[in-house]
Amino acid sequence: MFRKLLALGLLVCLLSGSAAASERPHYITQYTNGSREEKRIAITIDDWYEPELLPEFLDAANEYGCKLTLYPIGINVRPKEGPFWQRAIDEGHELGNHSNTHKNLENAGRDTILAQLNNMEKRLEEALGHPHTMNTVRYPFGAGRFNGTRGAFAKAVNDAGYSHVALWDIDSTDAKQILKKVENGSIILLHGRKKDLRTLKAILPELQSRGYEMVTISDLLRIAPSAAAQP
Numbered sequence: 578m579f580r581k582l583l584a585l586g587l588l589v590c591l592l593s594g595s596a597a598a599s600e601r602p603h604y605i606t607q608y609t610n611g612s613r614e615e616k617r618i619a620i621t622i623d624d625w626y627e628p629e630l631l632p633e634f635l636d637a638a639n640e641y642g643c644k645l646t647l648y649p650i651g652i653n654v655r656p657k658e659g660p661f662w663q664r665a666i667d668e669g670h671e672l673g674n675h676s677n678t679h680k681n682l683e684n685a686g687r688d689t690i691l692a693q694l695n696n697m698e699k700r701l702e703e704a705l706g707h708p709h710t711m712n713t714v715r716y717p718f719g720a721g722r723f724n725g726t727r728g729a730f731a732k733a734v735n736d737a738g739y740s741h742v743a744l745w746d747i748d749s750t751d752a753k754q755i756l757k758k759v760e761n762g763s764i765i766l767l768h769g770r771k772k773d774l775r776t777l778k779a780i781l782p783e784l785q786s787r788g789y790e791m792v793t794i795s796d797l798l799r800i801a802p803s804a805a806a807q808p
C-alpha cells in the first residue's frame with residue numbers, strides 16, 4: 578500500500594512538474610532559418626576582425642540588391658570605422674549583437690551575459706555617436722543554443738534586451754558548398770575577412786539569378802524593427 582502511495586505521489590509530482598515547465602514563459606526564440614515556403618534568404622557576416630573591408634562588402638551586396646546582417650563583436654567596432662557602420666545602417670543593412678569579446682557564453686552567469694551584450698552596445702554607440710537598437714543576438718560559437726529558451730540563461734539574454742537569437746543553417750566559406758546547400762529560408766554564415774569577401778562576391782550573382790530575395794535577419798524572420806524584450 579505504502580509503495581503504491583509513493584508511486585502515485587511520484588507520478589503526481591512528475592505530472593505537476595512538467596505542467597509547470599510548460600507554463601513557464603519563453604524568454605527568447607531561437608532561429609536557424611526562416612520560412613522554407615518563401616524564396617528569401619539572409620546573408621550574415623560575423624566578428625569583423627577586418628572592419629576596413631566593410632565598404633567592399635557593402636558595395637558587393639548593394640550591386641545585387643542584397644541586404645546584409647552584420648554581427649561584429651564590440652571590440653572590433655571602433656570610432657575609426659564609425660562611418661562604415663553608419664553607412665551600413667543608412668543603406669538598409671542590419672546590425673546584431675555578437676557579444677563584446679566573443680566569449681563563450683554557454684556556462685556564463687547572468688552578470689557576464691549582461692556585460693557582454695551591453696558592452697557591445699556601448700562600443701557601437703561610441704562608434705556611431707548615438708545609440709542604435711539591435712533586434713537579434715548571435716551567440717559566439719553558437720554556444721548557448723542548447724541552454725534552452727526558458728531557463729536562467731535565456732532570462733539573462735532577455736534581461737539584456739533581446740528576445741530573438743539568430744543562428745544559421747549554412748556555415749561554409751566554400752562558394753560551391755553554399756550554393757549546393759542553399760534553400761528557401763536559409764541563413765548563411767560568413768565572417769568579415771578577405772577570404773569571405775571573395776566567397777560573397779562569388780555567390781551573390783548566382784543567388785540573384787536563382788531568384789532569391791536577400792534580406793536582413795529581421796526581415797527574413799519577420800521581427801518588428803527594434804523589438805522590445807517580452808518574456
Ligand SMILES: [Zn+2]
Nearest residue numbers: 623624717718
Ligand atoms: Zn563569431
